[in-house]
Amino acid sequence: MADINETINDRFEDMKILDEMKTSYLNYAMSVIVSRALPDVRDGLKPSQRRILVAMNDLNLGPRGKHRKCAKIVGDTSGNYHPHGDQATYGTLVRLGQHWNMRYTLVDPQGNFGSIDADPPAAMRYTEARFASPAPDMMEDIEKDTVDFVPNYDETRKEPVVLPSKFPNLLVNGASGIAVGMATNIAPHNLNEVCDALLLMIDNPDCTFKDILEVLPGPDFPTGGIICGRKGILDAYVHGRGHLKVRAKHHIEESKRGKISIIFTEIPYMVVKATIVSKIADCVREGTIPEISDVRDESDRKGMRIVVEVRKDADENVVLNKLYRYTPLQNTFAINNVALVNSRPETLNIKQMLKLYIEHRLIVIRRRTRYLLKKARNRAHILEGLILAVSDIDEIIELIKKSPDAPTAKINLMEKPLKLVESETLRRLLPESFVSERHGKEQFLTGPQADAILTMQLQRLTGLEIEKLAKEYGDLTEKIEGYEALLSNKDMQFDVVREDIHEIKGKYGDDRRTNISEEDLTGFDLEDLITEEEVLVMISHQGYMKRMPIDTYRKQARGGRGIIGSSTKEDDFIEHLFTASTHDYLLVFTTGGICYWLKVYNIPAMSRQSKGRNIANLLDLGDDSIASILNVREFDDQRQLLMATRNGIVKKTVLSAYGNPRSNGVKAVRLDEGDWVIGVDVTSGENEIILGTEKGMTIRFHEADARSMGRVSRGVKGISLAKDDAVVGMVIVEEGASLLTACENGYGKRTALEEYRVQSRGGKGIINIKGLDRNGKVIAIKAVQDEDDIMMITAQGMIIRTGLEEVRVIGRSTSGVRMINLKKDDKLVAVERLSLEEEEEAAESAQNGEESSSEAEGSAEPDENAEE
Template sequence: MTKDVEQPQERFEDMPILDELKNSYLNYAMSVIVARALPDARDGLKPSQRRILVAMNDLNLGPRSSHRKCAKIVGDTSGNYHPHGDQATYGTLVRLGQDWNMRYTLVDPQGNFGSIDADPPAAMRYTEARMAAPAMEMLQDLNYETVDFIPNYDETRMEPVVLPSRFPNLLVNGSTGIAVGMATNIPPHNLKEICDALLLVINDPKCGFKDIMKVLPGPDFPTGGIICGKKGIVDAYTTGRGHLKVRAKTEVETDKRGRQRIVVTEIPYTVVKTSIVSKIAECVHSGTIPEISDVRDESDRHGLRIVVELKKDADPEIVLNKLYRYTSLQTTFAIANIALVNNQPETLNIREMLQCFIDHRRNVIRRRSRFLLRRCRNRAHILEGLILAVTDIDEIIDIIKKSPDAPTAKLNLMNKPLRLAEVATLHKLLPAEFVKAKSQGDHFLTGPQADAILTMQLQRLTGLEIEKLAKEYAGLVEQIEGYEAILSNESVLLDIIREDLHEMKEKHGDRRRTQIAGAVETLDIEDLIADEDVIVTVSHIGYIKRMPTDTYRRQGRGGRGIIGSDTKEGDFIKHLFIASTHDYLLVFTNRGKCYWLRVYDVPAMSRQSKGRSIANLLNLGSQQIASIIAVSSFEDEEGSPERQLVMATQNGVVKKTRLSAYGNPRSNGVIAINLDPNDALIGVAQTTGGNHIILGTRDGMTIRFDEQEVRSMGRASRGVRGINLRGGDTVVGMVIVEEKSALFTVCENGYGKRTGIENYKAQSRGGLGLKNIKTSDRNGKVVALKAVQSEDDLMLITANGMIIRTGLDEIRSIGRNTQGVRLINLKEGDKLVAAEKIAAEDLEDEAEGEGSS
């Protein structure tokens, strides 16, 4: 019968499941934080990266060795140190050799290691690698007991906890990693600047962040680019966290055809190049950036080059702003300087990161010095015995010959009293203290010294070899004194660190790649819109749109015109004016309210389109638009006269208010003027305080008066009487008198006239006025008054949507009380409803545009 095997005793313990889950998760989280995701603050490596370098060091894959298959490196790493999947290990190895990810690569690759286009690397059986020079600096002195070693995963060998790292890897190459509940994202830096910062901290331990930033201005990415502003850098350096706005480096070129193109030569860090090209193409196809005609990638082995071809007359600055907003040519790099300090994750500022490396190097040099001091002392101890023995070599040989075996010979040697012989050569070569000590009294060999004598070769008995022993001993004495000085004198130790840093600068330093420029504001939509003049039209029932000013060609007086808008049945264009796309639109309604709108918010549409309902842009309700004023800003320039808004109502009331009072309207509008129940606002104009005002009525009456007669009032006031109306007449227009201008009057039947302003004598405000035009059956009632120059053009709009553009130089100036001339041939049942001038400077801009085309 087989003997029953004793079963182990099972133990059950009751505990809350929430506590067990919490403790287990915390243990898992700490394991991920310490053993996988976060770098050590001393050497800047994660365990996987460190183990790869150690495995390559075991294979002697230095910068001067031959490349070895990556499969071999990965296999040794996984088998000896890192018991995880080979694909994860290979991915880590590949990244250490990618110069667009690492500022200073630690692996020298051979073969396809991927590309900045996110192309995957070739399989590890095809690629080869060896360590780059900076990696060798990190492994230097590893065998001198400079760092602690722990057993590997199966306890078959030892692996270092951290590398000695003469190379400041964490600071120059940075790190990125996602742990449980935290993530690190440390940017790379320039080695020369980091070395200068380390030297500064060593030389001046009390230096501040401002002092450090003088030698270390900011991160230096391997892909170059431009860091916009220093605030994010200051935040990251002082607190360990910050956000950098990084832009691509671009330049504008002009091709042989005279067309401009934007060339991208450097891109932000961690951005995939192909994603930029595809995103630009997507923006072009979707109409987001219509100014681009073509985009192509011309990158080659000489460098990165993305070419963005622009259409004719496209503004490169506007296109660049759009590219920054809609593509990854501008990105935000979030800095989180989290690293392991004593196996605990900490958020470090730049001073703490520099100090961590200095402290690590101080500890490494101390441990190396102790190791070398111990080795030198042991060797010197052996040499002391050899030197004593060779001075009395005949008796030493006799003792060995007469001894029956090696142990006895060792004991006999140890019992033999020895004294340094009076040899002049030895006394000259050996240190004086040694000669003095060993020349007096008897000295006995120790066990190690006796063993060394027993193993000594006969050739060491020659005179030349004896001198070599003496010289070696003298050299060891000097080394021992040097190591003792390092361990006892802090300044000597710091001198070694300084010397190492200067050597790093000379061997591996290079120029800065990333430019640090001034801060840029957050891109507003205004930065994405070209600053150009456009025509804005608003229809009677509230459809608004904007069009280029060259949409309508200039025609002769009396022409038929072209269709200016595909209006709905019963609708017609009521307002038309010229404004810049960056202007503000103050929209005044017939009920005396003011709304705020940007010109670029007005939809850009073709000449034939009807536009978009203004109800989608402004909350007007049942109100109708009385006037729209375009202004570039609300604040007056220093030294310039204060700008005013003058308003007129159909009942002849006028009011003047400062423009700045309308600079902060609400979404539901603000009160512009208090109106009587039966009154309505018909016009608003901008003045500078010293102008004359002309009011024109439907029945052809006008009055001219100085605006000084209208005092400036508050925004919600009523106003004063401007003209005394008779027989149910109403005011249809208001004009601000300009120097050398003329008053152009338009009647509903297509007739009008131009009369010099000097024909309208100034009167007192509130009078009956003078006759301006005969409102006969031929002319019809007055619909518009405009102050014009002979160089201006005129836009005429009919109720059926017909528009004609004509030059005023074709219309001669005639007297005040006349009927005028035909301006447009109207179709039966159609009438003129509005008129708008195009100023001479706008015509000059158009002429330049036609000439360049």
């Protein structure tokens, strides 16, 4: 019993469970990494792919041969080399023949091998396959001891560790796989470009990544598409990892009826076409892309064609950008160049991948040359014996006849001294060194030579056959010298690699399918999804904001009642009105001297009757109200921002000082106690400025009188104000413009700017308008052109739009005319200029249908005191 316990104990070993789990897991992980998931850097194949090709090579399924059932191929692969499930093996075989997955397929399929819509292939009993053209080049010279062989899983046969791979499979077809703790995703490339890069590496091993990029600009996907930007390519080539933005390729078609359609003919790599169509339909159904009226898949055997019809009132460029953003028509391809190098996984840059392939081909060429050299030497050795025997053939025949059996004959042949007989034919055909070394000297045969003589046919004794032996030996001698020279000269080995590369390039090279765009999408901007158009922006006194199409309001005659421009509360009224492009920046200046940034497209688009959304939902203004809003696209050092305060202070600052948007705003000016900002505008640095006050005074001065200051400085005095007076407006003088002055009781006038002489900054100014008892306080001054329209807003939310041809130009020191009929207890609170240039695009889109020249409800009455 004790002996049994000792025997059992000998079979167990005490060890920590943590160590055992760690060891077992590492063994499992390395098995997956090496034996399943990662490709070898030399041939670019994973074990399952390599074994399928070896099994097909065993079956002689060449490109010109017959197709064989895939079930036979899978059976031989599983039975001889790859003892795993037949479905997994069949899936690998199918992928090797799918042209949308492989840039250059290695298997030529027959039957249903699936589709780019992710349709499954037919069962293996229905499909057939054979080698595609590049596959034999992967196998070339495998029988010439070019690669190592190891026993298969049951040690019944040998399988190659790697293929000779005359075809650079890893770079041209790429690879993908998920191992334990790591993954690989190598992009496919164009064969011509890969061959050029290999030749560059051979000729200049110290070439830079920039040199490689000139001949190998980037991946070339089987499905085409467009790679946006080169940063991801450079990262992948230099570091082995990078992210590519790949877009579908498209063009625009317009039908005879004017219907616009976006046609996609190529899609990103490894994206299922059916998924794209389904996702587009989902976006339309969910309202994400409402501009699409229909989507169809019209693909056929001639090529891919996904049709997206755009609604008539939509911008196809905006639809396209939305498709790229919300559907797989734009996809990210993450490159991760992990491959096995000497059975160890490594992340490789492009130079390492090219170099390792070249080194593999050099090893294959050396091993092949050694194999051929050994074979040639063995054959030459046999021929030497045959030539010696033929030289003394009579004695050789007699010796064999007298021998009782073959073994004895072999021994007798090996013991008999032979001499090379002088012969003009032999001397002419054989190398001089061979004849001189053996002529007149005794030679003894070796065992292989004796065997060859015994098996030699009698026909070899004829004169013609003797010449053939001599010629064959002479040719072999030259080959041997060539093999020896090749093995001793590395430059010659590189020449062979070059020849192979040129051969492969000539056989399989084709044009690039994937375009590379210089457009970098790493910072994809939301504004690409927004149609650029001119809009009208309204802000009420209580801070409600909205945008509307600029053609919402029809033109009316001066003095009309207008239409409702906004639904406001009883104690609210429209205070700010301006036009801008949806892609413009809004610089929002508050009365407290703070500057905020806002994109116009972030302002909610609402109907004419809606009151809008409170600006507090868009900007954190605190207790301040808005003084000015400017629409700006670029922040440069040439233009200036000029601001004026209610107390007559002006401050000028370069525009670029406001070019760094911050969510919480920045301080724009330092204000005195009780003062606030009344206006801000952009100037060229050479403009003249007009300030207007509530009591009808104005001053005109050159902006050079106000030096440029820092962003948070106080400024200088622009006008000296009388008691209880305040600045209400600031105007930049324009050539050919006139000055529009509007008062709170609905009166106003236009005056030529020439009537306002230039003064020095800081003076009291001159009279601008009289009759303030009737007119009320001045609420705004504007520089306008004859062809402009103006928009007038009252405290009760009434809006009227009128052309300035209705307001004639009169003298500076006059009382003005009625511009708008006000309801009882209503006041005019704002006037905004609408220039002709700003209206042109809106007028075209409206097709003259939105604007009608209708007469207003009220008519303009002449004013007896229009001029004094």
